């Protein structure tokens with residue numbers, strides 16, 4: 001028969017193993033945050049410098065879409081093009097479908113010529129799309145603080161390079 005003493009010793013050992021392992025790692029406060037500096041002051045905290053593409057439109061390499069029908073990132077330099085104002089929108093000067101082919105720019109898709117409120121196609125670009133930079137942004141080349149392991153699945157073979165939101169907008173709804 002197992003003695004009471006042995007039983008107590010065995011269960012105590014179990015408790016040590018269960019609790020001891022969990023508390024072996026400790027972190028300093030500076031290690032806790034993503035920025036690895038003092039958490040109580042901003043004085044020593046300097047953000048990474050942004051580094052946007054300096055490659056001119058027409059010479060840049062487009063960035064693969066993050067997921068199916070994601071708004072594409074702007075791959076080229078936007079120096080002098082932003083902010084977009086009532087009187088000046090350089091983007092449409094190259095991306096409206098009628099000019100895009102000639103300058104080898106990706107033409108704006110069908111969804112940008114559609115009125116989401118009335119659900120009707122328009123004969124001109126929807127005013128709701130005028131401010132391109134509300135949705136399309138240039139990409140800064142910085143090391144991500146946390147590795148993104150998301151892998152997109154595109155249903156069409158060219159899904160990383162072309163969008164078709166208007167064709168799929170109401171999928172599963174009607």
Ligand code: HEC
Nearest residue numbers: 057058059060062072073074081090091094104105106132
């Ligand atoms: C001088 C013509 C020109 C102007 C102005 C211009 N673009 Fe472009 N854009 C291009 C070309 C050409 C490409 C294709 C990549 C390349 O050749 O650099 C492109 C690529 C893009 C892409 C990536 C498309 C894709 O298929 O991934 C986006 C988004 C974009 N431009 C948005 C804009 C926005 C927003 C503006 C205004 C701030 C703008 N562009 C101004 C010519 C232009």
Ligand code: HEC
Nearest residue numbers: 069070071091095106107109111129132135162163164165
């Ligand atoms: C309200 C957000 C929004 C605004 C504003 C907007 N876009 Fe887009 N754009 C998108 C989204 C989302 C997509 C991808 C899905 C789709 O619509 O097909 C897209 C796709 C595109 C594409 C890729 C087309 C293709 O066939 O792959 C181009 C080029 C583009 N937009 C240019 C522009 C330009 C130029 C402007 C300004 C005149 C603009 N967009 C304004 C959200 C926006």
